[in-house]
């Protein structure tokens with residue numbers, strides 16, 4: 600099944616072209632690492648895939664559907680770049696942040712079960728002890744891990760990550776890449792944007808590079 604498909608997508612911010620007739624095809628089970636220099640358009644590409652921006656030309660399909668339709672079905676997990684506040688008094692706890700990731704599925708879960716799913720996923724990421732803590736009191740790397748746990752608790756078919764290792768220590772980076780490899784082997788399709796050496800992303804099935812508005816295979 601096609602998980603992400605871009606056909607000749609062109610996108611400009613005002614007059615500045617970022618994507619120029621770019622194509623991309625990701626199949627179910629792919630683990631794609633997307634690299635490229637600063638400003639090459641990686642985050643913009645993710646915004647287009649997630650429907651936050653619209654291309655001026657070309658077509659994008661997610662899970663063989665219109666983007667908004669696919670997102671509504673809750674099968675796409677997204678870990679944004681440095682998304683949480685560094686403000687220690689930010690009012691939400693880890694538990695509350697995790698639960699916002701499940702709101703589309705909430706009718707299907709008992710409340711107790713929902714809590715258990717969140718806890719299990721935090722545990723898998725070595726973060727169970729943070730469940731009741733305020734998210735703003737965690738380090739940047741810990742917050743990133745909570746956001747990954749949040750995305751995975753929703754049991755996505757496609758996981759999109761935007762530089763998840765920024766500010767994360769080496770041991771945690773290794774753990775993260777091991778988990779991604781494991782999840783991919785269990786059937787999860789992954790699109791990972793990173794500045795890390797793609798060789799660190801064990802088990803990746805494809806390495807792509809954004810350059811001059813195009814996406815090419817390395």
Ligand SMILES: Nc1ncnc2c1ncn2[C@@H]1O[C@H](COP(=O)(O)OP(=O)(O)OP(=O)(O)O)[C@@H](O)[C@H]1O
Pocket residue numbers: 612613615617635636637638639640641642643644
């Ligand atoms: N909101 C915006 N308005 C105008 N130009 C923008 C906007 N966001 C990004 N750009 C420009 O679009 C280009 C691509 O930016 P983008 O953030 O997608 O790159 P990136 O590959 O994700 O970079 P990085 O590796 O630094 O995260 C850059 O030239 C950037 O300056």
